[in-house]
Amino acid sequence: MQVARQALEGVKVADFSWIIAGPLTAKFLGDLGAEVIHIESYTNPDNLRSISPMRDGVSGINRSATFARYNSSKYGLSLNLKHPKGLQIARRIVAWADIALENFTPGVMERLGLGYEDLKKVKPDIVMLSMPLLGHAGPLATHPGLGVQLSDLIGFGNITGWPDREPSTLPGAYTDFIGPYYALVALMAALDYRSRTGKGQYIELAQFEAGLQFIAPLIMDWTANGREPIRRGNECDHAVPHGVYACQGEERWCAIAVFSDEEWQALCRVIGDPALFDEPRFATLLGRKENAREIDRLIEGWTANHTAEEVMAKLQEAGVPAGVVANGKDLFEDPQLETRGFYKELVHAEIGPHHYPSPPFKLSRTPGEPRMPSPCLGQHNEYVCKQILGMSDEEFVEMLNEGVFE
Numbered sequence: 156m157q158v159a160r161q162a163l164e165g166v167k168v169a170d171f172s173w174i175i176a177g178p179l180t181a182k183f184l185g186d187l188g189a190e191v192i193h194i195e196s197y198t199n200p201d202n203l204r205s206i207s208p209m210r211d212g213v214s215g216i217n218r219s220a221t222f223a224r225y226n227s228s229k230y231g232l233s234l235n236l237k238h239p240k241g242l243q244i245a246r247r248i249v250a251w252a253d254i255a256l257e258n259f260t261p262g263v264m265e266r267l268g269l270g271y272e273d274l275k276k277v278k279p280d281i282v283m284l285s286m287p288l289l290g291h292a293g294p295l296a297t298h299p300g301l302g303v304q305l306s307d308l309i310g311f312g313n314i315t316g317w318p319d320r321e322p323s324t325l326p327g328a329y330t331d332f333i334g335p336y337y338a339l340v341a342l343m344a345a346l347d348y349r350s351r352t353g354k355g356q357y358i359e360l361a362q363f364e365a366g367l368q369f370i371a372p373l374i375m376d377w378t379a380n381g382r383e384p385i386r387r388g389n390e391c392d393h394a395v396p397h398g399v400y401a402c403q404g405e406e407r408w409c410a411i412a413v414f415s416d417e418e419w420q421a422l423c424r425v426i427g428d429p430a431l432f433d434e435p436r437f438a439t440l441l442g443r444k445e446n447a448r449e450i451d452r453l454i455e456g457w458t459a460n461h462t463a464e465e466v467m468a469k470l471q472e473a474g475v476p477a478g479v480v481a482n483g484k485d486l487f488e489d490p491q492l493e494t495r496g497f498y499k500e501l502v503h504a505e506i507g508p509h510h511y512p513s514p515p516f517k518l519s520r521t522p523g524e525p526r527m528p529s530p531c532l533g534q535h536n537e538y539v540c541k542q543i544l545g546m547s548d549e550e551f552v553e554m555l556n557e558g559v560f561e
Contacts, residue, residue: 161188162521166346169245169252170194170229171269173201174301175331176286176362177258178225180338184254185228186514187523192248192539193229193530196236197561200532201226210506216532217505223529227501227511231530232539233560236267240559245269246277247544253349254342258286258362261296271357280355282345286334290361302328302362309366314373316386323386330366337365395443396422399480400455402463408480409458409466419443421473426457501528536560 166189170181173195185191195201206221232248235241246269249255255274257264264270264285271283288305289295306312306329307322316323341358349355367374373384389398391412399408413419416439423431431453436442443450458466463479470477479485487510492498495517498510511525540546540554554560 160521161523162518164188166190166254167252168192169248169255171245171255171257171259171264172286173258174203175225175328176302176334176338177256178203179331180284180286180335180342181229181256182225182227183335183339183514184342185527186525187518188521188526189228189254191229192232192252192535192543193226194232194234194236194245194248195532196233196241197532198235198237204532210509215505217503220506220509223503223506223509224512226529227499227525228527229530230527230535230539230543231533232536233533235559235561236269238557238559238561240554240557242268244540244544244554244559246274248539249274249277249281251543252278252281253346254282254284256284256286256338260299261285261287261291275355278355280349280353282342282349282355282358284338284342284358284360286338286360286362288361289363291359302331305330305362305366309363310370310373311366314370314384314386317388318386320386330362333369334360334362334365390447393440395440395447396450396454398451400451400458400466402458402461402466404462406482407463409463409470410478410480411454411466411470412476413443414476416440418475422454422470422475425469425473425475426454428453496524499525501525503528504531504534533560 163184166184168181168184168189168191170178170191170193172178172181178193178201181191181193193201200216201222203222203225204216204219206219208220209215209218210220211218234244236245249269255269257269265273271285274281274283285291287296288300289298289308300308303324306325309330311329312322312324315325338358338360341360345356345358376382376384391397394412394414397412399410401407402409411422413422419437420429420432423429431437436446437450461469467477467479481489486492487498497513499513500508500510503509509528511528513524517523537551540551541548546554
């Protein structure tokens, strides 16, 4: 049986990016069939290689599961971009590529001689994607930082946490998981434009502006009503109860949300106290909000005697929104994800068998999936140079001896 071509088969990508936002964008391209070369160096490796967890708890530049997560379906090339011949190789890769992408602070690529104007001289129809934190123009354009800081610059921290406590920074680089989806749309539009006109273009995606889309209603509330959001913990204007409740077992929880009188009546029935529905103080949403702490206490008195899975099943069966607060083990063993083939096991050169997540979307004819394990640092130097760039053995060895791949 003939194997279907992948959606992006034939597209070539020079991935100069690091950390998450850029590499995740390139991973999606690779999982959908594009040929991707991830470029870093021994002197300046991708910082994500130092982030735990490490396989078997043993540290090593090739052992980070975090790096692996965002770099499947790529060749790995170590290249010293400050070496003149390293820069020459980078330009040869650009000449081969359809897309070049990076997410450094503005000015870094230009100082290396790899800005868009430089790349156009090498490949006039190149599509270049830059994903700076705040954009290339404006008074804060060169503001250094990562997604953790950007999440707070956008305002996520100001609305996360409890009203009587300080703001809570979101765990991880939240905005790094927003930009890649906008980037994919922009790249597909640019490739379509090139296929019709023969012209490449430069895409500037400010991660700050991408993240703002997720709090647009709060910005509108301020502009229309002059109203500032406040931290509210798990409270919701339109639901009581609305929170997470401790269940049997260590750190096992279930989230429950009740939005209507019908759901409240069903919950009272499930927890074995239908008379609560008839109590005047709980008869309306306003009354339930005024007595929210008492309701939380009553519900947790019931949930504590059941597993999170039992709580979810009983409430869902009764028509009450509820869901287990999943941990890593839950997600890895989730039967829904297993049925959909979300995790793909591939054998990494150093850490061995490892499960890589697939794209969260499936194309019916060309579904896409992780095709190659994440690369060790410099793992494909010889392949990229000889097979893709056409270097001779002598030229490759000369470059190796001169420290071009350090």
